[in-house]
Amino acid sequence: MRRFGACLAAAALSVTAVTAMSTQEVQAQDKELTLCWAAWDPANALAQLGKDFTAETGIEMNYEFVPWTNFADRFINELNSGGKLCDLLIGDSQWIGGSATYGHYVKLNDFFEKEGISMDDFAPATVHAYSTWPKGTPNYWALPAMGDALGWVYRKDWFARPELREEFKAKYGHELEVPKNWNEVKNIGEFFQGREIDGKTVYGLGIYTERGSEGITMGVTSAMYSWGFEYENPDKPYDMPGYVNSPEAVEALEFYKSLYDCCTPPGHSDAYMVANLDAYKSGQVAMQMNWFAFFPGIAKDEDVGGDKSGFFVNPAQKVAASTLGGQGISVVAYSDKKDMALEYIKWFAKSDVQKKWWSLGGYSCHVDVLNDPNFPNTAPFAGDFLKAMDGVKDFWQEPTYAELLQAMQKRVHDYVVAGNGTAQEALDKLVVDWTEVFEDDGKL
Amino acid sequence: MTDQSSDSSADGLTGQVAQNVAKATPAAVVRKVRGLSDRAIAWLFISPTIFLLLAINIFPLIWTVYLSFTNYRANRPGRPIEWVGTRNYERLLGNEDIWGYLQATAHFVVWTMIIQVIIGLGLALLINRNFKGASFWTTVILIPMMLSPAVVGTFWTYLYQPQTGIFSYIINLFVSVGPIDMIGSVDLAPWSIIIVDTWMWTPYIMLLCLAGLRSIPDYLYEAAEIDRANAWQKFWYITLPRIMPFLMLAVLFRGIENFKMFDMVVELTSGGPGSTTEVASINLKREAFEKWRTGYSSAFAVILFVTVFGLGNIYVKALNKVKQ
CATH class of the missing domain: 1.20.5 (Single alpha-helices involved in coiled-coils or other helix-helix interfaces)
Incomplete structure (x- = not known):
């Protein structure tokens, strides 16, 4: 009987202990957030920054970082299925139309007002691109989190070689310097294509040619914007003929194809950010286009960092313009921890947090960071980042952006890489595709 | 008795x-x-299976057919579903790009089948000679078949890399043509996926042919010897007719699989350059899960299903004739 009593007491103790542990576990789970983003260098910086948030609030941060190739598929499916995986999501700028329209993101206006967070504290271009829907209206669905644009990197050490500079000037009649327009980009590309440098064959340019997600569109538009490309009639929304397939747009697309044909390394037919980075870091190309987000990593790279690399903003042809990258941070409407997620947003919007975010390698959009007179001196690419953000242009941010993007991916890849048809035909077909999408969506 | x-x-x-x-x-x-009668008891026992079959096969099929006549989009739950009649089918059949994807699929299926049958049969005849180490070589040959198509696609992108890949290197040992861009060239990309599929799935054809060869009784060859038949006659009049049902079965299985090939091609070429290797299933995935045109993609899925089902039935009838 005594033995039975002892067993009973032990069992009761175990149950109590297990219950206590489970309660602690539940409480611990209750005090944690999951933030979803792409797996890249800035994400690691954000994870580092997040430790301060945990120290300040006791809320543990978990991260779901997905490679860029699957980023859109993974998280758009998550949103469409009403998934609870992400409490906070740093989603692409183009997702904002769909996410606002279909209720995936929490509208932040009331919260901003209550907490005294002003959108005037963030660069206007980033607020417009990352936060608002409908575009330009004061309806905020995200806090600008990571400013980004498409820029260029070049081998400063190769450009500095006297024999190359001399040969280049003799051939093209201008100095081997940072290109001022796209013609100079091509000259440099041609000059380095197939050249022997330090006993190794090198090539001209790493440009975006990727077919599957958004790569070639981001690359092609960086040329088209410089030629003054417009998506639609500024006075008549969704009126595209004569704009999307304008003579300037056709010329820019033809030029981009000529770059692909003349100056890229063999096999560069499906290349996006990582492929360009690899080509550049391995000393294969003289210049590459890539997102500013990667520039801190390049500046610190053992092989091509330091004085070996220089950075420049997307060159103008007819106008100065850059393709917009970057993202805003949003609270997912299906999250059970919206209050804690909003607490994170409040913390992240603080000026000192934003300063630390920039120092760790993230691109802050806060005016306290960007308007600091010393900002251009804080990194070799900081000044160019400011210039780029002054003239950014984004792809459609419509709820149907994925259809619009896929259509453009197909049409421009068909022309640029596969060499089918002409630039005019590619853009004419694109107008037809986009018109059909907007008709289906009831916009036309 | x-x-x-x-x-x-x-x-x-x-x-x-x-x-x-x-x-x-x-x-x-x-x-x-x-x-309960015997028949009722039989129904009782098979009803769980029938229920499962209805739930996971028949219902989705009927639902897909229904959706193909609507404007449904799975990413817009609140939007009313409208009946659009045959509009999705008309759009599909009037879209020249769709015919391009079907052509790319047909090119892939036909050439993989032709090449794999020739090599698979040759390997089976070789292995059937029972030379020393035949079992070892059979296992070695079967290895590619055991790998995941996504993994195969990924590592072949490295093998095909024009500057550092071994494929270009080996070709250049024989013919000096410089770096070969298999994946980026419009002319070579369709063959790049055919080569990889052949490398991966020829062992499967070989295996079925081998089963056919091992089922041929020796006395047929002995009788042919007595009749002084030469090697070609033995192959043509004994071996080939006897293994033909096996071969046709292998072609049926592989043909259906290749008609819906997705993972390996996505990893290798993503359908590029342009749309050169965009086989039907890749486009179907883009329409259904990237553009979220559920109704439209359902119509495409129905067209593909009817095509495979129709061709499969014609083929099975031919197979039965061969068996007879």
């Missing part, structure tokens, strides 16, 4: 077992089951 007696003894045994089972069955169950 012997057969009859053994049959009756077996019947007796079965009857005894049945009686024992009947005795062991609880009375309540007996009362319930007594009223």
Whole structure:
């Protein structure tokens, strides 16, 4: 009987202990957030920054970082299925139309007002691109989190070689310097294509040619914007003929194809950010286009960092313009921890947090960071980042952006890489595709 | 007579077992089951399977056919579903890009089948000679088939890399043509996926052919020897007709698989350059899960299903004729 009593007491103790542990576990789970983003260098910086948030609030941060190739598929499916995986999501700028329209993101206006967070504290271009829907209206669905644009990197050490500079000037009649327009980009590309440098064959340019997600569109538009490309009639929304397939747009697309044909390394037919980075870091190309987000990593790279690399903003042809990258941070409407997620947003919007975010390698959009007179001196690419953000242009941010993007991916890849048809035909077909999408969506 | 007696003894045994089972069955169950006919009991047993089949195969099929006549989009739950009649089908069949994807699929299926049958049959004839180490080489040849298509696609992108890949290197050992861009060239990309599929799936054809070859009785060849048939005659009049059903079955399985090929091609070329290798299933995935045109993509899926089903049926009839 005594033995039975002892067993009973032990069992009761175990149950109590297990219950206590489970309660602690539940409480611990209750005090944690999951933030979803792409797996890249800035994400690691954000994870580092997040430790301060945990120290300040006791809320543990978990991260779901997905490679860029699957980023859109993974998280758009998550949103469409009403998934609870992400409490906070740093989603692409183009997702904002769909996410606002279909209720995936929490509208932040009331919260901003209550907490005294002003959108005037963030660069206007980033607020417009990352936060608002409908575009330009004061309806905020995200806090600008990571400013980004498409820029260029070049081998400063190769450009500095006297024999190359001399040969280049003799051939093209201008100095081997940072290109001022796209013609100079091509000259440099041609000059380095197939050249022997330090006993190794090198090539001209790493440009975006990727077919599957958004790569070639981001690359092609960086040329088209410089030629003054417009998506639609500024006075008549969704009126595209004569704009999307304008003579300037056709010329820019033809030029981009000529770059692909003349100056890229063999096999560069499906290349996006990582492929360009690899080509550049391995000393294969003289210049590459890539997102500013990667520039801190390049500046610190053992092989091509330091004085070996220089950075420049997307060159103008007819106008100065850059393709917009970057993202805003949003609270997912299906999250059970919206209050804690909003607490994170409040913390992240603080000026000192934003300063630390920039120092760790993230691109802050806060005016306290960007308007600091010393900002251009804080990194070799900081000044160019400011210039780029002054003239950014984004792809459609419509709820149907994925259809619009896929259509453009197909049409421009068909022309640029596969060499089918002409630039005019590619853009004419694109107008037809986009018109059909907007008709289906009831916009036309 | 012997057969009859053994049959009756077996019947007796079965009857005894049945009686024992009947005795062991609880009375309540007996009362319930007594009223059921044999056919009803049979239905009772197969009904879970039928239910599952209906739930996971037939219902989705019917639902897909229904959706193909609507403007449904799975990413817009609140939007009313409108009946659009045959509009999705008209758009699909009037879209020249779709015919391009089907052409790319047909090119892939036809060439992989031709090449794999020739090489697979050749390998099977070789392995069937039972030389020393035949089992080892059979295992080695089967290895590619055991890998995941996504993994195969990924590592072949490295092998095809024009500057550092071994494929270009080996070709250049024989013909000096410089770096070969298999994936980026419009002319070579369709062949790049055919080569990889052939590398991966020829062992499967070989395996089925080998099964066919091992089922041919030796006395047929012995009789042919007596008739002084030469090697070609033996192959043409004995081997080929005997293994033809196996070969056709292998082609049927691989043909259906290749018609819906997705993972390996996505990893290798993503459908590029342009849309050169955009086989039907890749485009279907883009329409369904990137553009979220659920109704439209359902119509495309129905067209593909009817095509495969129709071709499959014609083929099976031909197969039955060969068997006869």
